[in-house]
Amino acid sequence: MTDSLLCLSAATTSPLELLQLLQLSSASLPIGAFAWSQGLEAAIDQGQVSNAEELQAWLTTVCEQGLAWLELPIMARCYDAWQRHDVDSVNHWQQWLLASRETRELLDEETQIGGTFKRLLKQLGQLPDQLPEQSTYCGYYALAASQRGISIAAAQLGWCWGWLENQVLVACKTIPLGQTHAQQVLNTMLPVLVRSCEFSRQLADDDIGNTLPGLVMASARHEYQYSRLFRS
């Protein structure tokens, strides 16, 4: 998608939808996303990420080479499937996503946040009658966005923002990274999020997925890291 189309999709988001997107992407959404570090805490512990530059390089790789190839295209497919009430298709893509979670930690994060998200939507009276077998964060985020009439382009950006904010907070607590540096990293990453969301929408089904060995190693090693702040 070109920049102009993206502008169009952002412009067609109504003020109410925009606020709903902010609500959905806020760190205060009670789904527990803040508790996980996605291998970043281990990468910091192992000395691979020790300052703002290295953090930015790590996050750029994870976003452009990881999220853009897996989570974002699968979220879009779940979004379409929810809109068609096609639970089989939601099932298929959620299963694909979970099988692509190469470590227990990454898998647990996806399913536990997904399960909490599902309970939240249930308590809000916003669950459809027919539900897929499994719960993933991506899948339920797509459902919540589609129910609120948020476009997929906006939803992907919002979800990426939640991811980025969370990762930078991990770095603030563990490197530790100062508040100003954190804001600088956020600034630099914003265009990366836009590029990644655009890229993800061009991927064919057969091209989904790109294993990042360094991220996978860090996440697995975090599972048995001696002491840690974040869940595993």
Place this chain on the structure above:
Amino acid sequence: MTLLSAAAELPPAVPEVAERSWPASLHLRLEAGEQRTRLARMAFHGPLRVQRPFYPEGDVCHLYLLHPPGGLVSGDRLGIDVHVTAGAHGLITTPSAGKIYRSDSQNGQQRQQVQLTLEAGASLEWLPMETLIYDGANGQLSTRVELATGARFIGLDMICIGRPHSALPFLSGRAEQRLHILQDGKPVLIERLLLDANQPHWQQAAGFNGCHVAATLVAAGLPQPQQIAESLREQIPELAALKQPEQFSISVRLGLLLVRYLGNNSEYGNQILRRVWAQLRPLLWHKPPCAPRIWNT
């Protein structure tokens, strides 16, 4: 279908790499016999064979896959299909490293597809030597493992990218390695490594971290895999050690035990992963390790 005995008499000649482009396929079927696992069917097309099965430990059928040309050039298509029935146990390896050579001037693709099907209660050890991806390659490698209930499986796959020891690093080209594992028809592991000399994640810490050797050992059907993972970390301290960029990791998810290596030393990676295999074999099959002879050379 060709008689099994024909396979042993293959000429060892290696044709000129630039002059050929052969599709090749091999279908194997392993069945449980009264005393030992039989190679019940072997069909091949093109230059892909299996040596006469041998039985160094009595019952398990050990097989060497042979690809006499020694590597893939542009236009090559290798298809390997192994079916293991209930109660049968096979161990398959290769006598030498697989190679994905530099592609031709048209950048023709080189493809290898492996399908391993394990029926309920079947056992397979898939232990090929590493695959070397040459500078300028355009390779597509895919391994699909279908496990039925109670199937027991160990797979060990290593790729080496470029040949930095021969001063031939991976500066151009592309290769893709897919691994799909299905349990009772549902995907439980999907990995897709995209090696593209032009992609920036090559040198990045979250990507390949500048390393040129990556390997994954997968074990399915272990009783209490989480406990086994913990005892492996105690028994093989190298698994937890970190000497950047050399590192191993272990994780257990969806019933699979996964041990990974990322580094620059294929011999070291293999040495440790084979120790893991040796520890797992008694737990999966109540059998001591019986290493393929090629591992000792």
